[in-house]
Amino acid sequence: MNTVYIRKLERMFIMVKMTCIVCGMEINEKNYNFNKEAFINSNSKEKIMYCPFCGAPIEYLIENGQKIKYDRNKLNQNSLKIIDHAVKLEVFNGDFYKKASYMAKDKNVKSMFKSLSSIEYMHARIHKKIAGIKEMPVLKDMDYSKYNTDENLLAAACQREKHAVAYYKKYEKEIHEENIAKIFNALSKVEEEHVKLTGE
Numbered sequence: 001m002n003t004v005y006i007r008k009l010e011r012m013f014i015m016v017k018m019t020c021i022v023c024g025m026e027i028n029e030k031n032y033n034f035n036k037e038a039f040i041n042s043n044s045k046e047k048i049m050y051c052p053f054c055g056a057p058i059e060y061l062i063e064n065g066q067k068i069k070y071d072r073n074k075l076n077q078n079s080l081k082i083i084d085h086a087v088k089l090e091v092f093n094g095d096f097y098k099k100a101s102y103m104a105k106d107k108n109v110k111s112m113f114k115s116l117s118s119i120e121y122m123h124a125r126i127h128k129k130i131a132g133i134k135e136m137p138v139l140k141d142m143d144y145s146k147y148n149t150d151e152n153l154l155a156a157a158c159q160r161e162k163h164a165v166a167y168y169k170k171y172e173k174e175i176h177e178e179n180i181a182k183i184f185n186a187l188s189k190v191e192e193e194h195v196k197l198t199g200e
């Protein structure tokens with residue numbers, strides 16, 4: 001084989017590096033498959049459809065892209081309160097999924113919950129950065145023992161996801177910083193997919 005051919009071949013198998021403009025993570029051949037259980041259609045090396053870290057869909061993944069920039073100074077008290085609640089909502093759901101991944105009996109449900117947990121914690125980190133919050137909130141331990149079957153856990157998950165979608169859709173309009181509103185919109189799409197994922 002001549003070197004030109006080898007180079008051509010290599011190029012075919014080297015993934016184009018993309019940046020998720022929502023969470024700022026770079027997606028590469030080592031991480032494209034992270035949290036794959038949290039998606040209806042998983043990424044492949046040839047076709048990246050989601051950010052494996054925050055779940056943002058393809059339209060937010062840009063070759064050599066830049067993270068969405070925003071001006072925190074434009075945020076008023078109301079917006080800061082909304083974002084503070086968003087951090088808590090995502091931690092609340094992240095904690096739930098973490099627990100649910102221990103509680104679930106089915107292997108696939110278990111790994112799906114585990115992946116969902118890491119994606120929701122990523123959302124919490126995104127909001128935390130936006131609002132300039134220093135510490136991740138620690139919520140009180142919840143008793144999930146009433147969700148004693150996988151079906152109950154899934155139903156509870158679906159309920160939470162619907163609530164998250166509604167939260168983002170409602171408060172996106174109250175955030176007077178269009179790029180942060182854009183991030184809310186992106187995350188509402190991620191949670192919409194989670195509704196489908198946990199509801200079927």
Ligand SMILES: [Zn+2]
Pocket residue numbers: 020021022023024025051052053054055056
């Ligand atoms: Zn992302």
